[in-house]
Amino acid sequence: MLYQIHGFEGLKPGPRADVGRSRAIPEEVQELLLQLRAERPEASLDSLIRAVQLSGRMAPTLRLSRSSVHRFFAAQTAPAQPAGSCEPDAVAFTYPHVNDLWTSDLMHGPRLLVPGRRDGGKTYLYAFLDDASRMVPFAAxxxxxxxxxxxxxxxxxxxxxxxxxxLYCDNGATFRTHHLQVICATLNISLIHSRPHRPRGRGKIERFFRHVRTAFVPHLTQEILSDLAELNRVFWAWLEAEYHQTPHGGLNGQTPLDRFLDDQALIRPAPEQLELWLRMSVPRRVGRDRVVHLDGRLYEAPDGYAGETVDVLYDPYDPGRPVHFRRKGETAERPLRRLDLATNATLRRVARESEPVAEAPTTGISYLELIAKKFYGGDNQ
Known part of the structure; x- marks a missing residue:
């Protein structure tokens, strides 16, 4: 009958009534996935699945497989995977042990939603990636x-x-400073820079940044973006609880944290005096009033250094840390204290006792007296 009415086309199976729906995913979870995809169109597939699992809005016994969610999204009008999302790790080399090589770079991050900021609230993510384990030693x-x-x-x-x-860094000015060269030489770290316009060997950290853009950034809320400290607090939680503890395709299913801990015995600990070695040293001239200018702040040197040029040692990122100085060619350091103009205004000045100076012999000639005598007459002038 179907053949007589519709011909050969009538013998083909008709479309399923549930086309576009998944029989492996409950209806309420499908709706939640679609809502999340609409709210976060740039989010990666894995981060959407984790968001549903952590939301508590699906049965604990339900196993939400990646392939099922992928097929479900593929059946919708929206693409299942946005452009630029994370791809399987494919590398040309991998160092055998942790801390054999760190790669460092920066990523332009989201803007803080703080009105009135002169910098527009723009953020920059600095990150270090261990080559062997994909562990991120630090990022902020x-x-x-x-x-x-x-x-x-x-x-x-x-x-x-x-x-x-x-330590493998970009070739930009931020990563190519004399101070960084001194730090690495002191700590016995080989500093390597990528060649200009040929940044090879940076695929792992670039993939990490893509992962941040698709699995972290799309889920940021206005509350998180209201403050830099809050942004970093949430980022560090995501980094430690999600990224470091998720099996990695480039590690044969091992997590970055577990791979890093495998070589824990090979790790060289940082020296106790690390923070002292990382201080920046800049020459500064001590004014006649013993004031030293440093990055827009005023410091006061002790007595005896007025007019000298000294080396000032400080942490450029944390102005609250102690600042020291030393004479050129010396190793002994002395502290510089922040200048308090209000306190100095009320200090009692104590006159210094000066050593007596022997009087030089005089000629006895007074130029003005000689003129006056000549003008008024007298003394036979």
């Missing part, structure tokens, strides 16, 4: 793109995960 959002922010991030990474044997 900062409000500037400069060497001070990068070196603060480096300090935090070294304190948390030990010393790498090699």
């Amino acid at each position: 959002f900062y409000l500037a793109e400069n060497a001070a922010c990068f070196q603060d991030a480096l300090k935090q990474a070294l304190l948390r995960r030990g010393l790498p044997r090699r």
